[in-house]
Amino acid sequence: MTRVFSGIKPTGHLTLGNYLGAMRRWAETDQHQADALFCVVDLHALTVDHDPARVRRLSRQAATLLLASGLDPERCTVFVQSHVDEHARLSYLLECVAADGEMRRMIQYKEKARREEARGGSVRLSLLTYPALMAADILAYRTDEAPVGDDQTQHVELARDLAVRFNQRYGQTFTVPRATPPKVAARVMNLHDPASKMGKSDDTGPGVVYLLDEPDAVRRKIMRAVTDDGRDVVYDRRERPGVANLLEILAACAGGEPEDLSGGYASYGALKKDVAEAVVEALGPLRRRHRELCADPGYVDGVLRAGAEKARRMARPTVDAAYRAIGLLPPA
Ligand code: TYM
Numbered sequence: 001m002t003r004v005f006s007g008i009k010p011t012g013h014l015t016l017g018n019y020l021g022a023m024r025r026w027a028e029t030d031q032h033q034a035d036a037l038f039c040v041v042d043l044h045a046l047t048v049d050h051d052p053a054r055v056r057r058l059s060r061q062a063a064t065l066l067l068a069s070g071l072d073p074e075r076c077t078v079f080v081q082s083h084v085d086e087h088a089r090l091s092y093l094l095e096c097v098a099a100d101g102e103m104r105r106m107i108q109y110k111e112k113a114r115r116e117e118a119r120g121g122s123v124r125l126s127l128l129t130y131p132a133l134m135a136a137d138i139l140a141y142r143t144d145e146a147p148v149g150d151d152q153t154q155h156v157e158l159a160r161d162l163a164v165r166f167n168q169r170y171g172q173t174f175t176v177p178r179a180t181p182p183k184v185a186a187r188v189m190n191l192h193d194p195a196s197k198m199g200k201s202d203d204t205g206p207g208v209v210y211l212l213d214e215p216d217a218v219r220r221k222i223m224r225a226v227t228d229d230g231r232d233v234v235y236d237r238r239e240r241p242g243v244a245n246l247l248e249i250l251a252a253c254a255g256g257e258p259e260d261l262s263g264g265y266a267s268y269g270a271l272k273k274d275v276a277e278a279v280v281e282a283l284g285p286l287r288r289r290h291r292e293l294c295a296d297p298g299y300v301d302g303v304l305r306a307g308a309e310k311a312r313r314m315a316r317p318t319v320d321a322a323y324r325a326i327g328l329l330p331p332a
Contacts, residue, residue, distance in 0.1 A: 003175070004034040005143040007041040007081065007134075010058035011048065012200030014065055016209040016279065017188035019286075020252040021149030025182055027070030030147055036076040037141055037311060038066055043081050043088065044134070047127040048112070048201070064300050065211060068290035077314075079307030081137065086315035090136035093322055095129055097166050098158075103128050107154055135159035140315040142175040150187040151197055153179040170325040173318070185252035191225035194241035212287065215280045222246075222276040233265040243268065246275045253278035 006022060008014065014023075030036045040062045045055045059080060071078055081087050103109065109130070113123045126133075138146055138159045146156045156179035163174040190196045192207030199208070207225075209218055228240040235258045237244040247258035250271070265271040293300060324330060 002034040002144045004030045004036040004145050005138050005141050006147050007039040008062055009041050009044045010062045011045045013210045015198050015200045017198035020185035020188055023069045025147050031076040038078050039081050041081045047124055047130050064293045068286050073303045077307045077310050079311045083308035084311045086140050086319045087136050090140050090319045091133040094132040094135050094162050097162050098132050106131055131155045131158045135162045138177050139163055139174045140319055143177045145180045146177055147180045150181050173322050173325050185248050189245040194245050218280050219276040223272050227268045233262045233271055235259045235262045250275045250278055253282040
């Protein structure tokens, strides 16, 4: 059976981008067709300035939202990264296989480091080594597929390279994974700035639809989305990025292809109205279930406890094998 692993980082409130680019497929497809693990990757949240209490709060919220989105602990494994030591154990070995130069070439590192330095701040070393930890997340489970949005495919490619290199140098240990981005909405853009990704740690809140936004807030944000010059509704990512983004969101929420959907609209206003309703409808069940789960924190704790136990059992033999293969003396 195909092994699937994916993760979400608790650095902010989860967004429509996270949902359409990743989470929705995990619940609708992956958990039914694969042996799947989904992880709140809290160690990754420490790679940028953080408030400990907020990370704790967002980790629980992310886990609750994963369950609210339809992940069923009877069908898949849901857990928190820091509850399974194997991730950090393996990350160090992968740092010993990775080159400094390939880490520095990661687009996310370059962008975040540039932003941080422009603010006069410093960059945590863990931001540079982050892809080794992400590779460890994936490789520890002998993952075949990592369903991620567009922005994470470069990191999954690096995990592939590290798996191949490790296997060549030290003997066959890891499965070589591949990224599986969605066909539509692989990169949902910020509604106010269609040149930038809709990101959860964004400070431009009005352009970001959060999964827990009230329906009226969702409608307001979408109705105020920046559109492009011109009046006709055409799907052209390069020339009309604002409208293309709306068409992709509509296609992802209501079905159909963005190109075909564009033909049904004579104005931007009519398009925005349909997009707003489609998003409100898509998020409705998730919001309701989230409310129910918040009233039952013991259930969420139980799922995470059982998930971590299962994940530990799955990861341990592979990580132990990697320790032996690379030359570390096994404990007597
Ligand atoms: P994160 O937390 O930034 O995002 C979680 C998932 O959501 C996708 N995503 C988007 N997709 C489409 N449009 C957007 N605007 C958008 N924003 C986010 C991301 O591509 C991702 O799939 N490093 C990862 C987490 C991670 C991981 C892993 C993922 C750690 N270890 C192992 C897969 C496998 C991250 O920061 O995702």
